[in-house]
Amino acid sequence: MAKVESAEEEQTSWFTPTRLLVLLCVVNLLNYVDRGVIASNGVNGSPRQTSCNPLETCQGGSGIQGEFDLTNFQDGVLSSVFLVGLLVASPIFAYMAKMHNSFKLMGMGLSVWTFATAMCGFSLDFWSITAARMLVGVGEASFISLASPFIRESAPYDKRSSWLAYFYMCIPAGMALGYVYGGVVGSSLNWRMAFWGEAVLMLPLALLGFAAGNAQQKAHKMNKLATLSREEEATEGIKIHGVLPAEPKSFGMHVRTFCGDVNMLFQSKIYTVSVAGAVAFNAVLGAYSYWGPRAGYAIFNLTNADLVFGCMTAICAVVGTPIGGNIFDAVGATAPNGFKLLTIATSVGGLACFLSFLSSSLVSFIPLFAVGELFLFATQSPVNDLILGSTTEELQPLATAISTICIHVFGDVPSAPIVGAVQDYLNDWQTTTLLLTSVFFLAAFIWAFGVFIQGKDETEWCDYADLEENDGKVPLLQKN
Incomplete structure (x- = not known):
C-alpha cells in the first residue's frame, strides 16, 4: 500500500505549476502556429489562372486555393471560419469546468483539435476543409477558456501577471513560426503535410492533458482523505468514487x-x-x-x-x-x-x-x-x-x-x-x-x-x- 501511495505521489508531483505552465505555453504556441499556417503562402497558395494568352500555358494555382479552385471570398472564409466553433464552444467548455476536471476537458478539446487539423490534410473540397476548420475552433475553445485561469491561480502571487505574459507572448511567436513552417513545408513538400505535422505534434500534448487531469484528481482525493477521520473517510470515499452521484x-x-x-x-x-x-x-x-x-x-x-x-x-x-x-x-x-x-x-x-x-x-x-x-x-x-x-x-x-x-x-x-x-x-x-x-x-x-x-x-x-x-x-x- 505504501508503495502504491508513493507511486501516486510521485506521478502527481511531476505536474508542478512550472511544468504545466511550459506545457500550456507550448500548446498555445502550436495553436497559433496553425493560424499562421492557414495564412502562409505555402499552404494558402494562389488561385488558378482564369484567363491566359493562347500561346501561354495557364497556371493551375498552388496550395489550398489552387487545388480547390477557391475564390478570394472562399479563401477568406477559411482564415476566419474557426471563429464559429470557437465562439459557440468556448462558453460551453467554460460552464462545464464547474462540474468536470479542467485538464480532462482540455485533453478532450485538444483531441478534437488534433483530429480536425488531420482532417484539414485529408479534405477533398471547400466544404470539407471548412467543416474541419470549424472543428479546429471547437478544440481551441477548451484551451482558450481554461488555460489562463489555471496559470493565474497556480502562479506565485507576485508573478501572476508575468506568468500570464509568457503565455500570451506565445501568440505572436506562434503566428510568426506558422508563417515560416507553412511556407517551408507547403512549398517543399505539400500543403497537406503541414496540417498532418501539426496533428502529430499536438497528439502527445492532448494525452498529457488527460494525464494531468488524472493526477489532479488523485491529488485531490489524497488531500481529502488525509484530513478525514476513519468514519468520515468512509463516507467521503463514497462521494469521491461516485457511488452517490449528484442529482442531474x-x-x-x-x-x-x-x-x-x-x-x-x-x-x-x-x-x-x-x-x-x-x-x-x-x-x-x-x-x-x-x-x-x-x-x-x-x-x-x-x-x-x-x-x-x-x-x-x-x-x-x-x-x-x-x-x-x-x-x-x-x-x-x-x-x-x-x-x-x-x-x-x-x-x-x-x-x-x-x-x-x-x-x-x-x-x-x-x-x-x-x-x-x-x-x-x-x-x-x-x-x-x-x-x-x-x-x-x-x-x-x-x-x-x-x-x-x-x-x-x-x-x-x-x-x-x-x-x-x-x-x-x-x-x-x-x-x-x-x-x-x-x-x-x-x-x-x-x-x-x-x-x-x-x-x-x-x-x-x-x-x-x-x-x-x-x-x-x-x-x-x-x-x-
Missing part, C-alpha cells in the same frame, strides 16, 4: 445557471470596464493585422509590407508582452494599478502609432510604429489579469470565454470591413489609418474609468487577492 440538472436549469453566471460577471465594474476597453483595443489590432500591410504599401510605397509588418509586430509582441506583465507585478497587481498601466501604455502606444502614420518617410515611420507596438503589447497581461481577477476562481473560465466572444463579435471581426468601407469612401489610406488609430485613445479613456472604481468591486478584488496570497500553492488546482 435539467437542460433548463443549466441554461438558467449559465445566464445567472454571465449576469454576475457583468455586475462587476472591473470586469465590464476591462472587457469594454479590450473590445475597442482589439478592434484596432484586428484591422491593423488585415489592412496594415496594404496601408503601408499605399502610404510609404513599402513593397515588402507583409514581411516588415509581420517581423516588427512579432518582435515587439515577444518583447513588450513580458515587460508589461513584469511591470504589473513590480508595481503591485491591484485593480487601480492595472487600469493605470493600461491607460498609460495605451495612450503612449496609440500616440506613437498615430505619429508614425503622420510621418512622411519610412525612416521615421518604422521606429515610431515599433515604439507604439511595444507599449501596446505591454497591455496584454494586465488586462487579462484584471478580467480573471474580477471574479471567483469558479467563474474565471467563463469570464475568459465571454470576454473572448465580446472581443471578436464587437471588436476585431467587424472592424476590418468597417475600415474597408471608410477607405472606400475616403480613398485616402493615411486618413483612414489615423481614424482607426484614434480608437486606441477611446480604449485608454474607457480603462481610465477603472482607476476610480471604488466600493464593492475593489473590495472583492482585494478579498480574492488576499485569499490567493494566503493559500499555500499546491502542485495542481484542487478540482474534482
Whole structure:
C-alpha cells in the first residue's frame, strides 16, 4: 500500500505549476502556429489562372486555393471560419469546468483539435476543409477558456501577471513560426503535410492533458482523505468514487445557471470596464493585422509590407508582452494599478502609432510604429489579469470565454470591413489609418474609468487577492 501511495505521489508531483505552465505555453504556441499556417503562402497558395494568352500555358494555382479552385471570398472564409466553433464552444467548455476536471476537458478539446487539423490534410473540397476548420475552433475553445485561469491561480502571487505574459507572448511567436513552417513545408513538400505535422505534434500534448487531469484528481482525493477521520473517510470515499452521484440538472436549469453566471460577471465594474476597453483595443489590432500591410504599401510605397509588418509586430509582441506583465507585478497587481498601466501604455502606444502614420518617410515611420507596438503589447497581461481577477476562481473560465466572444463579435471581426468601407469612401489610406488609430485613445479613456472604481468591486478584488496570497500553492488546482 505504501508503495502504491508513493507511486501516486510521485506521478502527481511531476505536474508542478512550472511544468504545466511550459506545457500550456507550448500548446498555445502550436495553436497559433496553425493560424499562421492557414495564412502562409505555402499552404494558402494562389488561385488558378482564369484567363491566359493562347500561346501561354495557364497556371493551375498552388496550395489550398489552387487545388480547390477557391475564390478570394472562399479563401477568406477559411482564415476566419474557426471563429464559429470557437465562439459557440468556448462558453460551453467554460460552464462545464464547474462540474468536470479542467485538464480532462482540455485533453478532450485538444483531441478534437488534433483530429480536425488531420482532417484539414485529408479534405477533398471547400466544404470539407471548412467543416474541419470549424472543428479546429471547437478544440481551441477548451484551451482558450481554461488555460489562463489555471496559470493565474497556480502562479506565485507576485508573478501572476508575468506568468500570464509568457503565455500570451506565445501568440505572436506562434503566428510568426506558422508563417515560416507553412511556407517551408507547403512549398517543399505539400500543403497537406503541414496540417498532418501539426496533428502529430499536438497528439502527445492532448494525452498529457488527460494525464494531468488524472493526477489532479488523485491529488485531490489524497488531500481529502488525509484530513478525514476513519468514519468520515468512509463516507467521503463514497462521494469521491461516485457511488452517490449528484442529482442531474435539467437542460433548463443549466441554461438558467449559465445566464445567472454571465449576469454576475457583468455586475462587476472591473470586469465590464476591462472587457469594454479590450473590445475597442482589439478592434484596432484586428484591422491593423488585415489592412496594415496594404496601408503601408499605399502610404510609404513599402513593397515588402507583409514581411516588415509581420517581423516588427512579432518582435515587439515577444518583447513588450513580458515587460508589461513584469511591470504589473513590480508595481503591485491591484485593480487601480492595472487600469493605470493600461491607460498609460495605451495612450503612449496609440500616440506613437498615430505619429508614425503622420510621418512622411519610412525612416521615421518604422521606429515610431515599433515604439507604439511595444507599449501596446505591454497591455496584454494586465488586462487579462484584471478580467480573471474580477471574479471567483469558479467563474474565471467563463469570464475568459465571454470576454473572448465580446472581443471578436464587437471588436476585431467587424472592424476590418468597417475600415474597408471608410477607405472606400475616403480613398485616402493615411486618413483612414489615423481614424482607426484614434480608437486606441477611446480604449485608454474607457480603462481610465477603472482607476476610480471604488466600493464593492475593489473590495472583492482585494478579498480574492488576499485569499490567493494566503493559500499555500499546491502542485495542481484542487478540482474534482
